[in-house]
Amino acid sequence: MNPARKPVRKAVIAAAGFGTRFLPQTKAMPKEMLPLIDKPIIQYVVEELVEAGIKDIIIISGSNKRSIEDHFDLPNQDLVANLVAGGPKKAPLLDAIDNIANLANFVYVRQKGPYGNATPIMNAEHLVGDEPFIYTFADDFFASSPGRTRQLIDAYNEYEGSVFACKTAVSDDEYDRYGFVHGEHVSDGVLKADRIIEKPGKANSPSDMASVSGYLLTPDVFRYIEKAIPGLEDGKEFQIQPIMQKMMDDGLPFYAKQITGGTYHDTGDKLEYLKTVVHFALEREEIRDDFREYLKKVVS
Secondary structure (H helix, E strand, O other): OOOOOOOOOOOEEEEEOOOHHOOOOOHOOOOOHHOOEEEHHHHHHHHHHHHOOOOEEEEOOOOHHHHHHHHHOOOHHEEEEEEHOOOOHHHHHHHHHHHHHHOEEEEEEEEOOOOOOOOOHHHHHHHHHOOOEEEEOOEEEEEEOHHHHHHHHHHHHHHEEEEEEEEOOOOOOHOOOOOOEEEEEEEEEEEEEEEEEOOOOOHOOOOOEEEEEEEEEOOOOHHHHHHHHHHHHOOOOHHHHOOOOOOOOHHHHHHHHOOOEEEEEEOOOOHHHHHHHHHHHHHOOOOHHHHHHHHHHHOO
16 A cells, blocks of 8 residues: 555445435434334444554534434443343443443534535535545445455555445346446456446346445545536535546546455345344344344244
8 A cells, every 4th residue: 555545434324314215213213223123223334443453533414313323332320220220131232322322532523515425425525624535325235245445445455546435236127226336347346447327128238236334535535526516406416426537637546345254234225124133133142033024934
């Protein structure tokens, strides 16, 4: 790695959506706080970032997301007192909730600006500064080993450019759901990207590498966002993909990294959320056998 390159220490999580697909549940509770067994979705995202060495996590949220802040804060004293009164059997729970607040340095920013996935990055510029950073979302993630962020950082260190997190498309409908990357093969599972095409359909897709879950971006992205703002049409979504395409057109290096060693989970709609819950339940040693037997009964 070029010693002049700064390490990746910061992450921006976009968490300002209203979760309308999950109404009325999300009227008072953010979709990012929906549980996967005994943890909210966003905690899995945060833990994966922290495992890769991310120290500062900037959560771009909205006015209805106070429960996210509360979750990553120290536990209230009534809860602590209740767990202490429970004796040694409650001690692991006390440790678990106490550790949540110490996962990282959390900063919360209210989203301001046009609708679209470029706006959270714009809102975080003053906190990210001139460092590379992870940009990700609070409702989809990879459960992999090594983690997605670790794999993105390793690719950044080796190739010294921004990196798309990618999965291989496994069904035809995915070509109508994700952006797909075109580029030159440089190593196993890595492309030197020169183009990203949103929802191309299988017949027109440049590859089978779908851009999902997030990106590792160099700070160059901020000046491209600034340039894009004056040309933004009223009512048009402020999307990061055309901005990244402009960066590639200008010769800034981008790579597409296939995330290996795990599974991609998108909890953004009811069916995919339920699939993820089942997947995680079957991974839990303390409940998986009984849960598997239950599933056999209800589907037989």
